[in-house]
Amino acid sequence: MNLPYEPDVAFGVHPDLGVAAAVADDRPHLDDVLRKHHFRYSQDLDVYLLPKDAPYNASVQAVAAATREFQDAGLTVAADPRIMLPPPIPTSDDVAARTTQPGQSLTALTGELHELRRSADVAEVLEQILDEHHGAVGDLEEFIDTAAAWCERLDTPNGRELGQHLRTIAHHVAFLGDRLADAQLDLSVMPDVTPQDAPPLTDVPLPARHEIPSVTHTARSRAAVASSPNRPTGLPAPPEEVPRSTAAPPSPRRTR
Structure with a gap:
């Protein structure tokens, strides 16, 4: 990432190591905040890393929380937008993987x-x-x-x-x-x-939620x-228990 200035902290994504953070100097505050949000310093690489097995959502939240804390302290932060790109959903060999895009809020x-x-x-x-x-x-x-x-x-x-x-x-x-x-x-x-x-x-006022x-x-x-979406919810439940089926019904979801 080429920047016209050197930020106090820069977050990025390494293809093998995952989410990483680099700091401009060895100020204790930078170390404290990153460790607080589960980054660990790698002396060999001279960067902070999140655990490689950290879930995507947890990684994004860690970067966002650390960024807010740094900015509240008046520090400058840069982040690679690829951090927001979720990993592809695993699929079988004969199914094309969906294109990953930043999550929708x-x-x-x-x-x-x-x-x-x-x-x-x-x-x-x-x-x-x-x-x-x-x-x-x-x-x-x-x-x-x-x-x-x-x-x-x-x-x-x-x-x-x-x-x-x-x-x-x-x-x-x-x-x-x-x-x-x-x-x-x-x-x-x-x-x-x-x-x-x-x-x-x-x-x-928002409509009241029924408990x-x-x-x-x-x-x-x-x-x-x-239950069925075609049966009104106000109808009384059947008097006897419906026999349980061991076979799962096919998914009724729409084709995506």
């Missing part, structure tokens, strides 16, 4: 809504969440499906039961995505614009087996 998208006034602009933000390849809804569905496959790989009754429960949840996420797509389409054709004298979005009674694992599993 739902918090940032929620913040964008506070500045928008046109329905069409809100539709564009919602479209990012629904993007077929990198949207949050599809990513959540894929994550839950993968967690279900992990449970099923245990090859135990509990693993198969929980796997089936998770696949049902993935089905509901896909159903939620379809409903959000309907809302996004409605927003995209609405000509409405927020009035200039409308209150700030922060002053508009869901706590249930046992067995009750949740039974509900998962019996």
